[in-house]
Amino acid sequence: MLKMKSITKTFPGVKALDNVDFEVELGEIHALIGANGAGKSTLMKILAGAYGGYEGDIFIDDNKITMNNPIEAKHNGIVIVYQEVDTALVPHLTVAENIMMDYIVDGKNDVFMNWKYIRKQAKQELDALDLDINVNCLVSDLTLSEKQMVLIGRAVFHKAKYLILDEPTAPLSIEETEKLFEIVRKLKNDGMSVIFISHRLDEVFKICEKITVLKDGKYVGTFATKEMTIDKSVEKMLGRKLENSYPKIKVDINETLLEVKDFSGTGGVNNVNLNVRSGEIVGLAGLVGGGKTELCKLLFGEGNILQGEIKLKGKGFKPKTPADAVQMGLALVPEERRKEGILVNESVETNLTLPTLDKYCKRSFMQKGKIKKASVESIDKVGIKTPSEKQLIANLSGGNQQKVAIGKWFLSDAEVFIFDEPTKGVDVGSKAEIYELIGELVAQGKGIIYASCEFNEILGLTDRVYVMYNGTVVKELISEETTEEELLYYSAGGALNEKQN
Amino acid sequence: MKNKTKKKQFDLFKILYKYGTIMVIIAAILFFAIALDNFFNFNNITNIFRSVSIVALIALAITISLTIDGFDLSAATIAGFSSVIAAKFMVVWELGPVPAIIIPLVVGVLIGCINAFLIIKMNIPDMLTTLSMMFLLTGVSITFQQGSAIYNFMPLPNNGGIASGTMHEAFLYLGQGELFGIPVPVIIMLSVATLAHIFLNHTKYGRYLYMIGGNQEAAKLSGISINKYKLIAYMISGLIAAIGGLVLGARLGSGEVDAGGPYLMDAVAASFIGFSIFGIGKPNAFGTLLGALLMGILLNGLVMMNFPYYSQDIVKGFVLIVALSLTYYKQMR
Numbered sequence: 001m002l003k004m005k006s007i008t009k010t011f012p013g014v015k016a017l018d019n020v021d022f023e024v025e026l027g028e029i030h031a032l033i034g035a036n037g038a039g040k041s042t043l044m045k046i047l048a049g050a051y052g053g054y055e056g057d058i059f060i061d062d063n064k065i066t067m068n069n070p071i072e073a074k075h076n077g078i079v080i081v082y083q084e085v086d087t088a089l090v091p092h093l094t095v096a097e098n099i100m101m102d103y104i105v106d107g108k109n110d111v112f113m114n115w116k117y118i119r120k121q122a123k124q125e126l127d128a129l130d131l132d133i134n135v136n137c138l139v140s141d142l143t144l145s146e147k148q149m150v151l152i153g154r155a156v157f158h159k160a161k162y163l164i165l166d167e168p169t170a171p172l173s174i175e176e177t178e179k180l181f182e183i184v185r186k187l188k189n190d191g192m193s194v195i196f197i198s199h200r201l202d203e204v205f206k207i208c209e210k211i212t213v214l215k216d217g218k219y220v221g222t223f224a225t226k227e228m229t230i231d232k233s234v235e236k237m238l239g240r241k242l243e244n245s246y247p248k249i250k251v252d253i254n255e256t257l258l259e260v261k262d263f264s265g266t267g268g269v270n271n272v273n274l275n276v277r278s279g280e281i282v283g284l285a286g287l288v289g290g291g292k293t294e295l296c297k298l299l300f301g302e303g304n305i306l307q308g309e310i311k312l313k314g315k316g317f318k319p320k321t322p323a324d325a326v327q328m329g330l331a332l333v334p335e336e337r338r339k340e341g342i343l344v345n346e347s348v349e350t351n352l353t354l355p356t357l358d359k360y361c362k363r364s365f366m367q368k369g370k371i372k373k374a375s376v377e378s379i380d381k382v383g384i385k386t387p388s389e390k391q392l393i394a395n396l397s398g399g400n401q402q403k404v405a406i407g408k409w410f411l412s413d414a415e416v417f418i419f420d421e422p423t424k425g426v427d428v429g430s431k432a433e434i435y436e437l438i439g440e441l442v443a444q445g446k447g448i449i450y451a452s453c454e455f456n457e458i459l460g461l462t463d464r465v466y467v468m469y470n471g472t473v474v475k476e477l478i479s480e481e482t483t484e485e486e487l488l489y490y491s492a493g494g495a496l497n498e499k500q501n
Numbered sequence: 502m503k504n505k506t507k508k509k510q511f512d513l514f515k516i517l518y519k520y521g522t523i524m525v526i527i528a529a530i531l532f533f534a535i536a537l538d539n540f541f542n543f544n545n546i547t548n549i550f551r552s553v554s555i556v557a558l559i560a561l562a563i564t565i566s567l568t569i570d571g572f573d574l575s576a577a578t579i580a581g582f583s584s585v586i587a588a589k590f591m592v593v594w595e596l597g598p599v600p601a602i603i604i605p606l607v608v609g610v611l612i613g614c615i616n617a618f619l620i621i622k623m624n625i626p627d628m629l630t631t632l633s634m635m636f637l638l639t640g641v642s643i644t645f646q647q648g649s650a651i652y653n654f655m656p657l658p659n660n661g662g663i664a665s666g667t668m669h670e671a672f673l674y675l676g677q678g679e680l681f682g683i684p685v686p687v688i689i690m691l692s693v694a695t696l697a698h699i700f701l702n703h704t705k706y707g708r709y710l711y712m713i714g715g716n717q718e719a720a721k722l723s724g725i726s727i728n729k730y731k732l733i734a735y736m737i738s739g740l741i742a743a744i745g746g747l748v749l750g751a752r753l754g755s756g757e758v759d760a761g762g763p764y765l766m767d768a769v770a771a772s773f774i775g776f777s778i779f780g781i782g783k784p785n786a787f788g789t790l791l792g793a794l795l796m797g798i799l800l801n802g803l804v805m806m807n808f809p810y811y812s813q814d815i816v817k818g819f820v821l822i823v824a825l826s827l828t829y830y831k832q833m834r
Contacts, residue, residue: 087719092711105709110705111704
């Protein structure tokens with residue numbers, strides 16, 4: 001039995017976990033659920049030794065153990081399979097070598113590789129899991145689900161007792177998910193415990209025996225699945241009052257700006273239909289892995305559109321690159337601000353004028369005066385707190401960085417703005433200012449797509465909301481007439497469950 | 502139906518990816534064998550092998566560094582430096598062949614250590630470290646030979662008379678000798694390639710290098726000491742480069758100024774052509790050897806067909822582009 005007792009973990013400025021208890025019996029499938037930021041991943045990372053330095057105790061079979069690095073965790077029989085499987089695999093080596101990595105490294109191997117044994121043993125592990133993967137295949141040639149299986153195979157060879165699967169089904173198809181569940185059940189019958197982190201409640205109810213719920217870094221409780229329902233779990237996961245208020249200005253909603261029909265493409269975006277009207281803020285609600293970011297990027301020309309098209313002001317087009325999308329009048333404020341939204345080591349001025357640099361050039365030469373003027377104006381308009389327009393963005397706060405990422409599009413003639421989690425990692429004060437900026441945009445008759453997994457934010461800010469699950473829009477709701485519970489219900493796949501029952 | 506054609510195309514690509522480079526090699530051999538009467542005889546074949554031996558050795562050195570996702574740009578300069586050390590030891594300092602062989606090898610390993618130290622402890626990217634080392638060594642080497650080539654009976658600077666030492670016979674054997682009719686450089690090249698192949702594919706240490714190169718984080722979490730094996734990789738790289746340098750010096754019979762430099766780009770090309778052999782997609786000793794041979798075959802054949810020597814780089818560049826396309830196009834999919 002594995003027991004975590006009064007675990008507390010503090011990151012600078014944030015208490016990610018506060019006195020959390022967690023218990024798993026041998027041979028059970030145990031779900032760990034909670035809204036975003038509830039601390040599920042943090043708790044499991046502690047268990048897998050990814051974070052040293054936590055308060056509280058961890059026991060295995062009543063022996064207290066320490067967990068300072070992943071190797072220690074492995075020796076205690078705990079293995080984690082992260083959603084990003086590639087972090088644990090060596091792509092240009094074979095399946096056999098990847099499964100047997102621990103054996104090769106542990107020194108039980110002689111100096112010379114025992115290829116015969118390695119291949120035979122790897123094949124046995126895969127056969128035992130009923131998997132048909134060629135062990136001589138390179139891992140880089142495998143599908144995502146097969147890569148997961150290789151990691152599970154590695155855990156089995158390692159005789160792991162506790163297997164943690166972090167959001168394993170998010171990138172999988174329905175058939176692949178079924179296959180994974182089959183294997184998980186098999187492992188359980190062999191006496192392994194599987195801890196299953198998932199946002200998808202329908203799946204949790206399908207295979208888990210027990211559910212532990214976390215909320216805002218605190219332990220809510222552990223329940224037998226039999227005594228729970230999806231509705232009840234949602235209730236346990238939420239139960240939080242709305243803290244933020246949203247400055248909602250009444251704006252007239254006019255003609256349709258953006259129309260997206262039968263839209264499919266890379267990143268698992270599947271048959272999405274939506275439209276945005278002038279003066280309207282449309283929410284895109286969904287959990288992590290629901291496909292919001294993928295849809296935003298695909299609309300913006302990042303990725304391959306397999307089917308469907310976008311109509312902007314009645315004019316159809318298929319952006320092949322973000323440059324096409326900008327040309328047509330779309331703007332994107334991406335989720336990963338530091339990586340995708342701004343040039344961290346450049347000045348505020350450079351960042352603000354980047355997408356519209358053409359306007360401030362004469363025969364391809366930049367006109368410093370015009371650039372300065374435009375930047376100063378937009379610093380003022382957007383309310384960026386910076387000592388000067390020459391300041392490096394790296395030295396600004398997260399909120400102000402985000403305002404630059406938004407402000408750069410203010411200078412463009414974009415008609416539809418796509419915001420992907422714009423308030424992620426932003427303090428409360430700046431959040432309100434960002435909401436105000438968005439309000440200004442709609443007042444000018446622009447259309448907004450606002451993707452977020454913070455449901456209270458969606459409810460407060462938007463006029464209409466599309467709920468996404470597994471890469472597709474599963475429900476369209478009027479924001480004023482819905483609740484957080486309803487949003488969570490649909491974005492956890494509740495609608496699908498409804499149909500099945 | 503539509504689906505079927507798609508599948509067929511995919512298979513064709515797979516075959517190309519796997520055997521493309523081999524097919525190019527076979528096509529080149531067939532073409533020259535038919536077009537030229539004396540291409541396919543024993544003498545010419547040994548000639549090709551001998552001509553690529555130094556490039557191949559330097560390329561093998563680079564290959565070892567590539568396995569850990571590094572890049573030893575200093576390999577060719579290490580080779581040049583080691584040939585100069587050997588020459589100076591024998592001609593100017595009148596030492597025997599044994600120190601003239603051992604010391605350059607030790608120096609090669611030491612330079613590998615310094616490279617590794619800068620990469621691991623100073624955290625300078627591999628390519629920049631070895632680029633700096635390349636410049637540094639070129640300068641050190643020329644300074645060590647006081648600005649001029651070192652050869653038998655050379656006049657010594659400052660009116661020191663004529664150098665009384667000579668390049669030793671046993672040393673020259675490394676570059677000019679034959680064993681059972683096979684040139685010694687070819688034997689050395691094949692032995693090093695075989696040893697490197699066994700090391701990389703059949704010992705766990707070789708696998709560690711690949712794991713580090715493929716996914717450093719995963720390798721670390723499996724308990725591999727990353728720094729130790731990076732150090733080992735650069736030491737081996739330095740050693741093989743120094744071996745190449747000995748063969749080079751023995752071949753020339755002297756210590757030339759910047760003797761190694763010109764081999765760098767050919768060696769880099771050979772290593773990367775090696776990626777594409779059998780679709781392995783990663784640095785490997787056997788592929789590197791074939792890569793060097795492919796370039797040797799093309800150059801040899803073209804020279805025999807009176808292809809202008811000044812246009813040879815066009816062919817090299819073209820072959821490299823084809824090989825790299827085969828490797829990287831697949832990774833994009």
